[in-house]
Structures are given as C-alpha cells and as structure tokens.
Amino acid sequence: MNTKEPLPRRFITSEKLSLIIASALMVVGMGGVVVASVIGDFILLFAFVEITSVAMFFILTLSLIPAFFPDKVKAEAIFYCGLGKEPYISDEEVYRPNVPLLNVPYDTNWDNYYDKRAVKVEG
Amino acid sequence: MIMAMEISLLPLVAPLVILLGGLVSPLVSKKEKLLFTINFVCFAVALVANTWMLLKLGGGALFYPNEYGVLVNSASAFVVEITLVLGLLGAIYSLRYFEDRNILGPFYLLYSLFLTSLILMAVSFNILMIYVAFEASTISGGILILFTKRRSATKAAVRFFIMSVIGALTILVGILYQNSLTGTFLLTKGAFAAIGAADAVVLASIYAIGFGIKVGVFPFGLLWLPSAHSEAPTAVSAILSGVMVQIAAFAVSRVIGIISPISDLLAYMLIGLGGLSVITGAALAAVEATAGSKWSRFHVGSANIRGIKRIWAFSTSSEVGVFYLLLGLGLLVPSLLPVFMMGILLHFLNHGLSKALLFFDSGVVIETSHVADLSVLRGLGSSIGVNALTYLVGGLSLSLIPFTLGYTTFREFTSGNVSMGITALILTAAAFILFTTLYSFRCIMSGKPKMKVVSAGEHEKASALLRIPGVVLALCILTLGIIVTLGANGIAFQGYYLNIEEWFQVAAETIVAPFAGGLV
Numbered sequence: 071m072n073t074k075e076p077l078p079r080r081f082i083t084s085e086k087l088s089l090i091i092a093s094a095l096m097v098v099g100m101g102g103v104v105v106a107s108v109i110g111d112f113i114l115l116f117a118f119v120e121i122t123s124v125a126m127f128f129i130l131t132l133s134l135i136p137a138f139f140p141d142k143v144k145a146e147a148i149f150y151c152g153l154g155k156e157p158y159i160s161d162e163e164v165y166r167p168n169v170p171l172l173n174v175p176y177d178t179n180w181d182n183y184y185d186k187r188a189v190k191v192e193g
Numbered sequence: 194m195i196m197a198m199e200i201s202l203l204p205l206v207a208p209l210v211i212l213l214g215g216l217v218s219p220l221v222s223k224k225e226k227l228l229f230t231i232n233f234v235c236f237a238v239a240l241v242a243n244t245w246m247l248l249k250l251g252g253g254a255l256f257y258p259n260e261y262g263v264l265v266n267s268a269s270a271f272v273v274e275i276t277l278v279l280g281l282l283g284a285i286y287s288l289r290y291f292e293d294r295n296i297l298g299p300f301y302l303l304y305s306l307f308l309t310s311l312i313l314m315a316v317s318f319n320i321l322m323i324y325v326a327f328e329a330s331t332i333s334g335g336i337l338i339l340f341t342k343r344r345s346a347t348k349a350a351v352r353f354f355i356m357s358v359i360g361a362l363t364i365l366v367g368i369l370y371q372n373s374l375t376g377t378f379l380l381t382k383g384a385f386a387a388i389g390a391a392d393a394v395v396l397a398s399i400y401a402i403g404f405g406i407k408v409g410v411f412p413f414g415l416l417w418l419p420s421a422h423s424e425a426p427t428a429v430s431a432i433l434s435g436v437m438v439q440i441a442a443f444a445v446s447r448v449i450g451i452i453s454p455i456s457d458l459l460a461y462m463l464i465g466l467g468g469l470s471v472i473t474g475a476a477l478a479a480v481e482a483t484a485g486s487k488w489s490r491f492h493v494g495s496a497n498i499r500g501i502k503r504i505w506a507f508s509t510s511s512e513v514g515v516f517y518l519l520l521g522l523g524l525l526v527p528s529l530l531p532v533f534m535m536g537i538l539l540h541f542l543n544h545g546l547s548k549a550l551l552f553f554d555s556g557v558v559i560e561t562s563h564v565a566d567l568s569v570l571r572g573l574g575s576s577i578g579v580n581a582l583t584y585l586v587g588g589l590s591l592s593l594i595p596f597t598l599g600y601t602t603f604r605e606f607t608s609g610n611v612s613m614g615i616t617a618l619i620l621t622a623a624a625f626i627l628f629t630t631l632y633s634f635r636c637i638m639s640g641k642p643k644m645k646v647v648s649a650g651e652h653e654k655a656s657a658l659l660r661i662p663g664v665v666l667a668l669c670i671l672t673l674g675i676i677v678t679l680g681a682n683g684i685a686f687q688g689y690y691l692n693i694e695e696w697f698q699v700a701a702e703t704i705v706a707p708f709a710g711g712l713v
Contacts, residue, residue: 185563190647
C-alpha cells in the first residue's frame with residue numbers, strides 16, 4: 071500500500087481546548103489561594119480553593135485521561151472494503167477512549183440493556 | 194444511658210473502620226474472598242459500635258474532638274445504622290455481582306470511601322464538614338457509577354458530577370453567606386437567632402436548592418437521578434437511592450430546621466417542590482414500566498427501553514419529595530415541626546429499606562435473565578425464587594400498604610395535621626407506585642417479550658449472595674410493619690409500638706439539636 075503524507079493534525083482539538091481552559095482556571099485558582107492566604111481573607115481563600123478543586127477534578131476525569139491514554143485502533147484492520155483505496159481515516163484519528171478513570175474497555179454487550187451474548191433480539 | 198454530651202472516640206469508629214477496610218483490603222490481597230472478608234469484618238465492627246451507641250444514647254450525644262467535629266446523637270446514629278446495614282448488604286451483594294473480579298479491590302475502596310463520606314454528612318453540626326463530605330461523596334459516588342463499564346454509565350456519571358458540582362457551588366454560596374451573617378460555620382440555634390427574617394429566608398432557600406440538587410427533588414433530580422441510579426452497579430444503585438439522597442435530605446432538614454422559624458413563603462416553596470417531585474416521579478415510574486423511556490424521557494442509553502432499574506429510580510425522585518413536603522409542613526406550623534421531623538426519620542427508614550430491597554431484587558432479575566429491559570424480558574416464573582415475594586414486599590411498602598413499613602408514612606399523611614389536598618397527592622402517588630409494582634411484578638413473573646426475541650438462554654439461578662439482601666430487608670420491613678400496624682391500632686404489640694414511638698420522638702428532636710435536652 072502506498073503511503074501518503076499523514077493528514078494534517080489540528081493543533082487545537084476539543085479535548086485540548088477543554089484541558090487548556092481547565093488548566094488556566096486551576097492556575098488562577100492556585101494563584102488566588104496564595105494571594106488570599108497572604109491577605110488573610112478566609113472567604114476568598116475558600117472560593118479559590120473551590121475553583122482549584124473543581125478545575126483539577128475536571129482535568130482528571132474529562133480531559134487528562136482520554137487525552138494522554140487513548141486506545142488507538144489500527145484503521146486498516148477495520149476498513150478492508152476500500153479495494154485498493156487507502157483507508158479514508160488515519161490511525162491517528164480513530165480514537166476509542168476507555169472508561170474514564172478505570173482505564174478498562176467499555177462493555178458493549180449491554181448496549182441495548184440485555185446481554186447480547188445470551189439473548190438475541192430481532193430489529 | 195448517656196447523659197447530655199460526652200467526649201468519646203466511639204463516633205470515629207464507624208467512618209474510620211470502614212474506610213480502613215476499603216484502603217487495606219486491596220493492599221493485603223487480590224483474592225476476592227479475602228477482600229470481601231476484610232471489608233465484611235470492618236462493616237460488622239462499625240455496625241456493632243454504632244448499634245451500641247444507638248441503644249445507649251437516648252437524648253444525649255457523643256462527640257469528638259468537640260461538639261462541632263463528629264457528633265453522634267440518636268438521629269445521627271439512626272441514619273448511620275441504616276447506612277451501615279445497607280452498606281454491609283451491598284458489600285455482600287457485590288462479591289458475586291461483577292463478572293470481572295479484578296475490579297473488586299478498587300470497587301471496595303471507593304465503596305467504603307463513599308459510605309464514609311455519607312456517614313460524615315450525617316454526623317456533624319458544622320456546615321463546612323457537611324460540605325466536604327458532600328464533595329467526597331460526589332467524587333466516590335460518580336466513579337462508582339462507572340463500574341458497569343457501559344458508555345451510557347459514563348454519560349450518567351458525567352451528569353451526576355455536573356449536577357453535584359452545581360449543587361455544591363450553590364451550597365458554597367450559602368456557606369459564605371451564612372458566615373457573613375453569623376460569623377460562624379456552626380449550625381446552632383443561637384448562631385441564627387440574631388439574623389433578620391429576610392436573610393434567613395434567602396439563606397434557607399439557597400441551602401434548600403443546593404442540597405435539593407443532591408436530594409434529587411423536582412426539577413433538578415430528573416436531570417441526573419434516573420440515569421445515575423439505573424446505570425450504576427446494583428449495590429451502588431441501592432446505596433444511591435436508599436442512602437445518599439436520603440442523607441442529603443436529612444442534612445437539609447437539619448440545616449433548615451435549625452435556621453427556622455423562617456417564613457410561610459419558604460414553607461410553600463418546599464411543599465411545592467416536594468409535591469411536584471412526589472407526583473411527577475411516581476407518574477414517570479408508571480410511564481416507564483408501561484410505555485418506556487421514549488415517553489418517560491431522561492434516558493442516557495440509545496435504545497427505547499422499559500428499564501427495571503429506571504422504574505425504581507423514578508420512584509426515588511418521587512419519594513425524596515416526601516422529605517421536602519414534611520419539612521415544608523413543619524416550617525408552616527412550627528409547633529408541629531417535631532412531629533414532621535419524626536415523619537422524616539420514619540420515611541428514611543421505610544424508603545431506605547424498601548428502595549434498597551427493590552434495587553437488590555431488580556439486580557437478581559437482571560442476573561437471572563440477562564435482561565434489564567422489561568420489553569425483552571421473558572417471565573422468570575419459579576426461577577426467581579423467594580425474591581419474587583421480597584420484591585412485592587418492597588413495592589407494597591412504598592405503596593404505603595398496612596402491615597408493611599409504609600404504613601408509618603401513610604399514618605403521617607392521613608393524620609389531622611395534614612391538609613386533604615396533600616393527603617390526596619400522597620395517596621395518588623402511592624396508587625401509581627402500587628400499579629407500577631404489580632405491573633412490573635407481572636412482567637417479571639409471567640411477562641412475554643414485546644420485542645421479537647430470536648433466542649434466549651435458559652434462566653440462570655442467581656447466586657445465593659445476591660438473594661440474601663432482599664430477604665433480610667423484606668423480613669425487616671414486614672416485622673416492623675406488623676408491629677407498627679397492630680400496635681398503632683391497639684390490636685397487639687402496643688408496648689413495643691409505644692417504645693418505638695417514644696424513641697422516635699426523642700430522636701426527632703436531635704435532628705436539629707445535638708442533644709434532646711436543649712439547644713446549644
């Protein structure tokens with residue numbers, strides 16, 4: 071199979087954008103914690119602690135894990151009907167994240183609320 | 194009997210021991226039986242310590258390190274007792290629940306952290322401590338929902354996180370406002386005595402809405418509760434519905450009860466939110482059972498289903514409304530606040546046991562048939578065994594039928610203290626739940642699939658460990674229900690009934706006061 075130049079990759083993806091926003095909020099929150107501690111304003115301190123903790127939590131659950139530990143799939147292994155044409159998506163773009171935090175594959179057997187290994191439903 | 198308030202390390206035993214069990218067990222072994230044994234022993238120790246306090250406390254309280262750290266009084270001990278009993282049953286249930294036994298270690302760790310945070314929410318008169326426990330329960334509870342490893346569970350967990358964070362931020366606004374008004378984070382009658390009526394209304398409203406999101410009252414609950422409670426592993430569903438939302442309701446009852454007397458406006462707002470929750474949740478449970486998620490909505494899956502666990506999740510969003518109704522009624526007539534606070538504790542008992550039972554038994558149905566959608570379910574007949582009866586007991590108790598624990602809630606709302614309109618509302622909701630119970634029971638026992646099922650394996654016998662929780666809870670519901678029904682009507686067990694009633698009267702006072710002898 072001929073190899074072409076890989077498709078240009080967008081620098082800012084939705085995952086990265088949310089990561090950047092959350093990181094910025096976290097930095098603001100942490101800076102605010104220091105400032106509020108110096109000033110001695112407990113209420114302000116508490117507010118910044120909350121901003122920091124929410125931002126960190128967001129980063130952890132929604133951005134960090136799928137952004138850094140994606141489960142990549144070999145596109146050629148899936149798209150075998152191109153008959154000479156190359157797969158119209160690249161390995162880099164096929165993206166199948168695991169269950170956030172648990173880092174295990176999704177269980178698709180129960181997608182329709184019955185175990186498709188044991189029950190077959192028509193339609 | 195413990196007199197007034199005493200310093201003691203005992204209030205720390207329950208939260209610390211179960212947390213220790215969850216932390217230590219994955220380090221000690223990966224073998225499932227050892228993991229389970231360590232956690233079982235820790236739950237048992239915590240239960241013994243709490244039961245001792247429950248029996249000895251009377252109108253007094255035990256605390257550590259001071260009155261505004263961890264404080265256990267009759268009301269708190271009662272709530273913790275139900276939490277521990279359901280937690281222990283959930284731990285037993287989970288041993289044979291997961292196909293992938295390798296995740297038992299992290300599961301028990303998060304499960305124990307979740308229960309610890311819920312216990313801490315119940316045993317404090319410090320709003321900061323309640324808030325921190327609230328946040329901890331969100332993190333651990335949200336991750337526990339993911340353990341079914343379904344894509345829909347991830348969506349449900351995200352909804353749960355987002356709504357809980359909104360609730361937490363609202364409570365944070367309330368905390369800061371409270372601090373600016375009173376200069377303290379402590380929940381005492383004295384702290385709120387000097388604040389103006391308007392400020393009290395605003396503060397109590399903020400707390401009612403903030404906690405209301407976690408409680409799951411209308412309209413907030415519908416956005417996250419049906420999906421989160423139905424997508425979670427069954428033991429977690431039982432704790433979410435039977436404990437978490439109720440402890441949030443207990444916390445808001447404590448906070449608003451202490452701020453009260455407030456205003457009729459707030460009372461009507463609580464009654465309105467409660468009433469709408471009660472009727473909407475019950476009606477949607479019936480719609481889910483008969484027509485499916487296409488009509489009941491608030492579904493995170495892609496297929497139209499009649500989800501057996503979704504039915505009971507909708508029912509939870511109905512039952513939590515009862516707490517807000519009782520609280521609102523108590524604010525409307527302050528002299529009756531202790532009566533309605535007693536109603537809150539009794540409803541906590543009834544709904545906690547019944548709903549956990551229904552989720553545990555729904556899990557047995559799913560494990561036996563490999564189906565969670567009533568449209569695909571072929572009647573289980575005798576395969577379900579004794580859990581058919583226990584399922585019925587749970588449903589009848591939620592339908593407020595005499596000789597079950599639900600009779601206590603029935604008595605509360607048919608007494609002269611409640612207007613006819615509210616009584617009619619509660620009885621209508623109970624009728625919806627009774628219909629839903631009987632309809633879903635028929636589907637479970639002898640239903641025919643509405644979808645075209647090409648092939649389905651034989652029904653498998655569920656593990657005995659999955660059956661135990663339902664049986665234990667049904668026995669509790671029936672035993673207590675019979676004592677209350679016969680005792681309250683002067684037929685038999687009057688002595689027992691009067692003792693129970695007297696104990697609940699004392700305990701109800703301690704929801705808003707650290708000890709029954711008076712307010713700090």
